[in-house]
Amino acid sequence: MFKNYFLTAWRHLLKNRLFTAINIIGLSIGLMSCVLILLFVQDELSYDRIWEDSERLYQVNTTYNYPGSPANTTSRVTGRMKEAMRLYFKDDIEAATRLNSMNSTVRIGGSAFKEAIQFVDAEFTELFQLDVINGDMSVALSNTSNIAINASFATKYFGNINPIGQTLEVAVYDLNRVYTVAAVFEDLPHNTTLSFQALALIDESAFLSAPWEFDGWDSANGWLYFKLRSDSDEVKVSSQLKDFINSNVVIPSYVSTDKNAQPTDFWNYSFQKLVDVQLNAISNDDQMKELGALTKVVSFSIVAMLILAVACVNFVNLATAKSTKRAREIAIRKVLGAQRGQLIRQYLGESLLLVGIALLIGLVLVELLLPFFSSFLNKHLTLELANPMTLLQLVAFVLVIGLLAGAYPALALSNVVPATVLKANKSAGQGQSVLLRQVLVVFQFAISIGLIVATGVIYAQTQYSITKDVGYNTTNLLSVRNFGTAQAAAHQQAIRDRVQRLPGVTSVAVTSSRPAGGGRNSRALQLPGQSINGLSLAVQAVDHEFLETFDIPLIAGRSFDRARSTDGTPRAEGAKPGEVLQGTVMINEKAVTRLGFGTPDQALGKAIRIVIAMVAEQEVYADLSVIGVVKDTVYHRPRNEGWGEAYYLEPNYPMGGLTIRYAGERTELVEGVRGIWQNLIPTVPFQYEFVEDVIQQAFSAEKQLAILFVVFSLLAIIVACMGLYGLAAFTAEQRTKEIGVRKVLGASVYDIVRLLVWQFSKPVLLACLLAWPVAIFAMLNWLETFPYRIDTWILFPICLGAGAIATLISWGTVGGNAAKVARANPVRALRYE
Amino acid sequence: MLQLNNLSKIYRTSEVETTALDNVNIEISTGEFAAIMGPSGCGKSTLLNIIGMLDTPSSGEYLFMGENIAGYSEALLSNIRKRNIGFIFQSFNLIDELTVSENIELALLYHDIPVSERRDRVETVMDKVGIAHRAGHMPSQLSGGQQQRVAVARAVVGDQAMILADEPTGNLDSSHGQEVMEMLQALNEEGTTIVMVTHSPSHADFARRTINLFDGQVVAENIRAA
Structure with a gap:
């Protein structure tokens, strides 16, 4: 019986070549798309499930809620959170670790490199299990002069030499330390939101000059993960978060001096299951790598199903269209005693056969296209046909699609009335x-x-x-990285001046942050004569060439002028406690609106008050009058909206950006700058990017x-x-x-x-x-x-x-x-x- | 074998009511060879379809081997039909995708017959109708006469007691038509009951009894002396 069904089906497919081809090609393409997208979706869903007890791991986020500006959530927290949470939630949190990457420079054998070193707590290994190839993670994280590196790091710097016991120098802020390699671990798989090349124990005492990293409550620079105890639960911890914040966090005076203010009025913490971060992060900002998006996963799943639906429609359409021809065969089978159920089974079997063939072709296509698809998505996707789960899914595909496509034709065909069809040349009713x-x-x-x-x-x-x-x-804008590192700081002026003299360089600007470099620094400010709490603007420290180099138009007023010695933020040296000094500032259009200064022209001459120093535990203020209003820019994050920003000409402000406007050859310029850089600061890696590329x-x-x-x-x-x-x-x-x-x-x-x-x-x-x-x-x-x-x-x-x-x-x-x-x-x- | 008592068939569409059969009374006994004749549209095919259980009467009784099957369900009818009745059509109605032997075997597939016995029976019947040398060919490779011989083989391979033939010679030239008629006659002589619809008076002469239909009614019956 089965043989007969199979033969009829097979010969029928061969005979109606056009229809068979349309159906098989359509279904193959549909199944191929489905399998590719299924692999993509499964991969996106697998993120961070590699860790033991992954369902109990959480990432902590900070939300800044300064009055007057939109709430801003980041995936980073202050360095003090870890101990505070461990203490407050000691019955709920089993382990917690910070990960802090501070743009470290690695020096080996006289050369300097940038590597992603994460400084972590010793509890790291209780949350995240790395595949150790060599050495011992607990030794590596037992003291502050050991380091654990990954396999590619080891190969890159030590080649075939056993890396254990080898030394390397790490420089970041004031830390300049020789580390000994104590463990080598396998590179992280791609399906984690964590990213690092090397791990070292945090030594807070080495970063006293950078208090924003591990001290204070207002700066969020590191990541924090914790593991919930199996007998605790998320809801319980969440419900106590507010109390935790209010009993731990101290409001700095520059945020608010209101004695009745609660810390939760200004910032809040929230946490999220680590496994949800990849697709549904509370905050996409400042994560270790670029995350996926649920919308992408959903929209591609929909597209895959639509392609398959279209292919199924083809099948139904062509099968019913051809049913006049098939009707005769069915009628004969019925005359010879076939029951309707038998016929339905026969035709469903036929559509299953077709879908099965299409699946085989689809799988061949998947195998051919997967490398391209995979590298296009920056993933390592593989189709594991030997995996019983995968096979089960494929069989399910064939069954669902075969039944979906075959059901109607099978039902309609098996309903044929033989007496009508078999009369000489009449065709079945098709209404x-x-x-x-x-x-x-x-x-x-x-x-x-x-x-x-x-x-x-x-x-x-x-x-x-x-x-x-x-x-x-x-x-035509070149941006140089690492300009703000401690080793470069002393040579900034010299580098700038020499770069300025390079042929092809039109203008050079030194700024506190790099264009499209992410990050956001805000400074609290007041309006003289008014008491508004929590007013702040983004900070950009600039030089005299800022507007010219970036080609930012002035809307009103003027730019900073070298000829006027009173321009910019005044120096605080020698100031008395409580004194108010005078200076000038530029702001952008959004800041004009934020501060309620009316039109750009009306803003000129109005003043903002900032704290510039503490003398004898008392603030020294500067009243800066607005001399210029510039056009709004989307400077820091190309994907975000721009924000209200003030441009300070401020001595001693840490500068991190060197941006060069040039005319002419890219390579010639880069070589020129590299020469100057390596001559002056060979211990700092020379890294650069073209601004238009970064934005793309x-x-x-x-x-x-x-x-x-x-x-x-x-x-x-x-x-x-x-x-x-x-x-x-x-x-x-x-x-x-x-x-x-x-x-x-x-x-x-x-x-x-x-x-x-x-x-x-x-x-x-x-x-x-x-x-x-x-x-x-x-x-x-x-x-x-x-x-x-x-x-x-x-x-x-x-x-x-x-x-x-x-x-x-x-x-x-x-x-x-x-x-x-x-x-x-x-x-x-x-x-x- | 079968008995039709006051059997009528009325086709209804929303506008028209057509009486295809009007109070037909016919009895056909086992071993008979009956020809049904009449002009186009007189109800010949409807009568044959009802006898073959491919269609159901609107009213009246249909006794098949003593059982009134007029109100039976399709599944029951299909069961009775496959064990007792073989069909031969004017347009052969072989399945294009199956070979000669597979087409014949099809009639046994819906019975519970083991593979080896099926093969034996197919071979025997192919020998009988003289088509064995074409066993592996597709219907499209055969002449009309050969195709109809396959159809005859298919109709009898299940040892059916009765064959219903709807203008079996209508699509054949006279010599092939003659051949098929002789084959039917031989089957009848072996004991198979045959009911045949035909336009051809000479082919009707092969039957011992001729029933003439006109406008859905039996108008004349001739029984030829043996």
Whole structure:
């Protein structure tokens, strides 16, 4: 019996080559997309599940809630949190560790390198288990002169020598220490949100000159993870967080002097399961690596299912269209005694066979494409066919899709009434399945149109983000890293002056932070004569060449002037306690609004008051009057909105950015700067980036999304087109007689083509009406996630365009068949009736 | 074998009511060879479909081997049909995707017959209708007469007691038609009951009894002396 089913199915597939090809190619593409996307989704869901008891690990976040500015959440916390939490939650927290990466320089054999060293607590190993290849992690984290390095670090610096016992020098802030390698561990797998090359025990006493790293409550510079005890729970700890904060955190006077203020008025801590961080982080800011996004996982899963749905629709459409032919076979089987159940099983088996073949081809495609897909996503995805879980999933795929696609044709076909079909040349009534096919074709077009709209919007938004005006001229700007390191600090002026003299250099600016370098420093301030608590603006310390180098337009007033010695923040040396000194400052447009200064012109001459020093435990103030208002820029984080910012010309402010505007060759410039750098500070690694590249880079996730969306949408559309082509071929064949009659009665080729093309244009129009609202709704929601977004009206031309593309596609696929049939000699068409 | 008492069949659509069979009374006994004749649209095929249990009567009794099956479900009918009745059609109705022997074997697939016995029976019946040399061919490679011989083989391979033939010679030239008629006659002589619809008076002469239908009613019956 089975052999007979199989033979019929097999020969049927071979005989109807066009339909078989359409079905198998469509289903293969659908299954391939599904498997690829499934691998991607599984990988995204696997993040940080490699750790023991991963469900009990948490990351702590800080939320700054200064009055007047929007709440700002970061994934980092102050260094004091760890001990405070361990003490307060001693019954709930089993272990906790900080990870602090402070931009360390590693020196080995006279050369300097940048490596991601994380300073951690000894409890690190209780939370995170590394695969130790050599040495012992507990030894490595037992004292402050040992270090653990990963395998690539070991190979890079020590080659074939046993790295255990080798030494290297680490420099960061005032720390300058020789470390001994005590452990080597395997490189971290890619599916963790942690990132480091080396680990060393935190030595707080070495960082007294950088109190923001481990001291104080207002600066968040390190990460904190803790492991909850198995007998405690998240809700309990959460409910006590507020009390914890208020009983531990001290409000610095520059944030508020209000005695009744609660620390929770200004900042809050929250925590999140580590396994949720990759896809659903409370804060994407300041994580160790770029995270994934749930929206991406969801949208790709949807696209994969849509492609598969389109392929299933092809199957249903072609199977029911062909059912006239199949009906005779069924009728005979029924006459010979087949029960309906047997027939249903036979036809479901047939669709399962087809899906099975498609799966095999799909898997071959997956194997071929996986390396590209994987490297495109920066992942190491593998398809483990030997894994029983994977096999089970694949079998489930075949069953679900086979049943989904085969159910209707099987039910419809098995319902055939033999007496009607077997009468000489009569065909089975098709009323119901014709309607179904029309509905499904509309559905396919709706999916295609929806995907075209989504692709268009994603593309437009990505283009918009990348080319968005950041407020300054990003081309021909070179930014040098490590300018703020302790070793470079003494040579900043010399480096700047020599770079300025290089041929091709137009202008050089030294600033406190690098363009597109992330981070955000705020400074609390007051308005003289007013008492407003918690007012603050972002800080940017600049030099006289700042506006010129970055090409930032002045809206009102003037820039800092070398000729005026009173410009900038005054020096606090020799000031008396409580004294108020005078100086000048520039602010941007957003700051004008924030401070309530009215128009930019009205802001000129108004003053802000800052604390510049403490003398005898009393503040020394500076009243800085606004001399210039500059255009808003998106300086720090290209993906965010800009914020209110003040530009200080301030002696002794730590400067971290060296930015060079140049004209001419990139490489020549880089070599020139490198020469100066290595001459003056050979112990600091020379690292640089071009600002426009960094900004492009910041949108790589969106670009990736856009490209993948284009590819998968295209696949869906191709599969839909193939199905439509098959259906059109069938319709044309079926209507041969009608067309013959029409031609005999005088219809021209043009009339006939128009008839058929119009028949296939109607579903497109209907599909537009279905797809547009859904696509517009979904894409508006997606756009909401961007602080900067394209104007909403752009969706309308995109929708119309998608409709036009779909119409053209339908004409293209149908037109050829229509023309062929229309041109045929009517006598041939009519002879066989 | 079978008895039709006051049997009527009415087709209804929303606008038209067509009476295909009107109070038909026919008795066919075991071993008979009956031909049903009449002009197009007189109800011949409807009658044959009802006898073959492919269609159900609107009213009246249908006694098959003494059992009134008029109200039986499709599954029950299918069971009775596959054990007792073989069909031969004007357009052969072989399955294009199966070979000659597979087409014949199909009639045994829905019975619980072991593979080896199925093979034996298929071979025997192919010898009998003289198509054994074409066992592995596809229907499209055969002439019409050969295809109809396969159809005859398929109709009798399950040892059916009755064969219903709907214009078995309608698509064949006269010599092939003659061949098929002789084959049916031989089967009848071996004891198989045959009911055949035909337009051809000469082929109707092979039957011992001719039933003439007109507008859904039996208008004449001739029994030829043996």
